Amino acid sequence: MARAKDPAVRTQLIERAAQMLRTREPITLRSLVAGTGVSTMAVYTHFGSMDGLWKALRQEGFTRMAARFAQLRTSDDPVRDLTALIVAYLGNAMDHPDLYRVMFDATFELEDLKAADDTLEYLVQAADRGRHTGRFRADIVPLELATQSWVIGHGLVSLVEPGPLPRETLGHGILLLTALFTNAGDEPDRCRRSVEGAWRRYDRPGCKPPRRT
Numbered sequence: 478m479a480r481a482k483d484p485a486v487r488t489q490l491i492e493r494a495a496q497m498l499r500t501r502e503p504i505t506l507r508s509l510v511a512g513t514g515v516s517t518m519a520v521y522t523h524f525g526s527m528d529g530l531w532k533a534l535r536q537e538g539f540t541r542m543a544a545r546f547a548q549l550r551t552s553d554d555p556v557r558d559l560t561a562l563i564v565a566y567l568g569n570a571m572d573h574p575d576l577y578r579v580m581f582d583a584t585f586e587l588e589d590l591k592a593a594d595d596t597l598e599y600l601v602q603a604a605d606r607g608r609h610t611g612r613f614r615a616d617i618v619p620l621e622l623a624t625q626s627w628v629i630g631h632g633l634v635s636l637v638e639p640g641p642l643p644r645e646t647l648g649h650g651i652l653l654l655t656a657l658f659t660n661a662g663d664e665p666d667r668c669r670r671s672v673e674g675a676w677r678r679y680d681r682p683g684c685k686p687p688r689r690t
Contacts, residue, residue, distance in 0.1 A: 486515055487523040491537050494530060495575030531585040538580035539593040542569045546599045555607035556658055556668055559623075560675035562600050563630040563654060567647060570634040577634065600626055607663070614662035622661055629653045651676050 493513055497504050506517045506527060524530040545565045552558055570577040579585065580593075587593050600623035607613040613622065633650055636642045651672055658668045 482523055486519055487533075489513055489515070490519065490523065490530065491534050492575070494534050495573075495579060498579060499575045532588045534576070535579050535582065535585045536588040536593065538573065538576035539587070539596055541573055541576065542566065542580075543592065543596050543599075545569050546596060551606075554671050554674075555603050555610055556612050556663055556671035557675045559600060559603035559607065559626060559658075560654055560672045561678065562603060563626055563650065564675055564678050566627070566630040567634060567650070570630075571638055574638045577638070581631075597623060597627065600624075607658075607661075612663050612668075613658070617661050622657075625657055626654065629657065 490509065490513065494504060494509060497509070502508065506520060509530075510517055510519065520527065520530060524533055542565075545568065546562060549558070549561050549565060597620075601619045604613065604617070604619035604622040604626070607622075608615060608617050608619060629650060633647050633653075637644055637646050651669075655665070655669050655672045658672070659665050663671075
């Protein structure tokens with residue numbers, strides 16, 4: 478008789494594996510379940526194998542990011558919305574640093590590649606609305622602008638968690654995104670207001686908008 482799957486156990490094993498990767502602990506079937514209160518059979522019950530665990534581990538990072546993106550409401554300001562997505566991206570990465578690292582490790586396959594790709598689509602849609610509303614130039618390619626925005630977010634996180642730069646570095650995202658969106662055709666002052674407006678949601682210590690000089 479097949480064992481019933483407990484979502485809480487699945488999540489527990491995923492987070493345990495992510496933490497072990499971060500601390501560079503050797504991961505085996507037994508070391509994974511050590512101290513969790515579940516048996517090695519739980520790995521087979523929820524993932525089928527250790528390979529299945531790695532796929533689920535990487536997928537979980539994109540799943541949580543997509544959930545955070547889905548919580549954002551679309552407004553009449555696409556520049557603010559696109560910035561808000563990058564803010565959510567930073568928040569997800571800082572809240573789940575272990576999973577974040579695994580998300581982009583191509584060593585592990587994904588359970589659902591399309592679901593992971595769909596996270597970028599949130600940014601593409603915001604960029605496309607910016608083009609249609611005249612905030613960005615008509616010749617802007619939404620996918621390219623979305624990718625460039627993602628690169629800024631990814632670069633900042635990679636340098637801060639667990640990189641060499643302090644958390645305050647994340648605040649430079651305001652200047653970087655403002656420069657990117659202005660280059661894409663937005664009016665500088667209006668762009669800055671939109672970017673700063675979205676950035677206020679990211680209220681972690683050291684990540685406030687820098688003062689103007």
